[in-house]
Amino acid sequence: MKISVQEADFDAGVEISALRAGNPQIGAVASFIGLVRDMNDGSRVAAMTLEHYPAMTHKALSAIVAEAEARWALLGCTVIHRVGALFPTDQIVLVAVASSHRADAFAACEFIMDYLKTQAPFWKKERTPEGERWVEPRVTDEQAQARWAE
Amino acid sequence: MNIKVLYFARLRERFGISEEVLELPDSMAMVAMLLDVLRARGGEWAEALAAGQNFRVAVNQDMAAMNAPLEADDEVAIFPPVTGG
Numbered sequence: 693m694k695i696s697v698q699e700a701d702f703d704a705g706v707e708i709s710a711l712r713a714g715n716p717q718i719g720a721v722a723s724f725i726g727l728v729r730d731m732n733d734g735s736r737v738a739a740m741t742l743e744h745y746p747a748m749t750h751k752a753l754s755a756i757v758a759e760a761e762a763r764w765a766l767l768g769c770t771v772i773h774r775v776g777a778l779f780p781t782d783q784i785v786l787v788a789v790a791s792s793h794r795a796d797a798f799a800a801c802e803f804i805m806d807y808l809k810t811q812a813p814f815w816k817k818e819r820t821p822e823g824e825r826w827v828e829p830r831v832t833d834e835q836a837q838a839r840w841a842e
Numbered sequence: 843m844n845i846k847v848l849y850f851a852r853l854r855e856r857f858g859i860s861e862e863v864l865e866l867p868d869s870m871a872m873v874a875m876l877l878d879v880l881r882a883r884g885g886e887w888a889e890a891l892a893a894g895q896n897f898r899v900a901v902n903q904d905m906a907a908m909n910a911p912l913e914a915d916d917e918v919a920i921f922p923p924v925t926g927g
Contacts (some may be wrong), residue, residue, distance in 0.1 A: 726927050742926065743851055745919055748903035773926060785927050805927060811905065813919075814926025815851035826852045829896075829923035 693761075693769045695753045697744060699776040704786055711768045712790050718767050722797035723788040724805050730780035732827070735820035742775045742784070745813035749773070756807040760789070763803065764796040771804065773814065803840055810837040843868055843914035845876060850921035853897065856886045866912070873899050874908040876918060896923055 694711070696702075704725055712718045730737055757769050768790040778784060787804045791797040816827040848861045866876060877899075881888045891897065899906050900919040912918065 744926070745848070745850055745900070745903075745921065747917070748900055748919065751903045752905075809927040810924065812926050813850065813900070813921065813924055815922065816925045817851070826922065827925040829925055 693754070693757045694771070695750055695757065696772045697746070697749045697753075697775060698772065699774060701774070701783060702772045702786055704783075704788070707770050707772065707786060708788050711770050711788050715767060715790070717792055718790045719792045720794040720797040721788060721790045722794065722801040723786065724801050725783055726785040726805075728778050728780050728782045728784060732818060735818070735822060735825075737780060737818045737820055739780075739819040740778045741817045741819075742778060743815045743817065744773075744775050748813045752812045753808065756804055756811060759807070760800040760804050764791065764800045766791050766796065766800055769800070769804070771808070773808070773812070775814070806833070806836045806840065809833040843871070843912075845912055846915070846917045847876070847880075848917065848919040850919065852922050853890055853920055856890050871912045872908075873901065873906055873910045873912065873918065876912060877908070877920075880920075891920070897921065898923060 708721055708723060712721055728740055753771050766789060770788045772786040774784055787801050789797045789801045810833055818825055818827060843866055845864050845866055847864055849857050849859060854860050877891055881891050898921055901910050902917055
């Protein structure tokens with residue numbers, strides 16, 4: 693597994709090529725990219741700052757990926773999450789999962805994102821015309837995570 | 843015993859501090875008791891950490907419950923619900 697928390701942008705193509713390189717058992721790669729939108733909760737978003745808890749971030753992401761590896765037959769996983777100043781259209785997060793078949797790859801990719809949203813210590817602060825504001829957690833994110841326990 | 847306490851995001855801003863070291867009596871070796879000590883400061887502390895407020899606690903970088911035990915030199919972090927991704 694590759695886990696990175698970084699200010700720098702990433703190239704999803706390069707990351708996916710590296711994830712599957714040289715492993716002929718891999719028959720499927722599912723990936724997700726999260727992006728900064730210019731609108732949230734009715735306000736224009738000019739910029740965003742992503743704060744995190746450095747000592748915990750890597751540990752939390754590793755635990756989430758380990759849980760996915762225990763549930764599905766995975767052949768590799770890459771998680772990259774950016775921190776610092778980000779702007780609309782910027783990439784925030786990449787999750788890419790390799791497996792022999794698509795069902796495991798799709799499910800694990802969604803699982804990792806759902807857990808990341810509710811368990812990994814990142815916080816978004818948006819700059820809007822009304823001033824700066826911390827992004828509120830969404831009930832739908834909690835529900836998305838909870839359904840994996842059913 | 844000494845406990846390192848970290849604050850993040852909105853709570854860091856409200857408290858005006860990102861980290862501190864608290865000296866707790868050994869008899870108060872539980873997350874809930876540490877929170878009581880902080881609430882006793884009143885003001886923003888009492889308000890933001892009141893029962894029913896939405897915040898999370900991690901002990902040594904793992905999410906923890908209110909009844910989680912504490913040991914000397916543990917790192918406790920208090921923060922709002924996360925919003926990454």
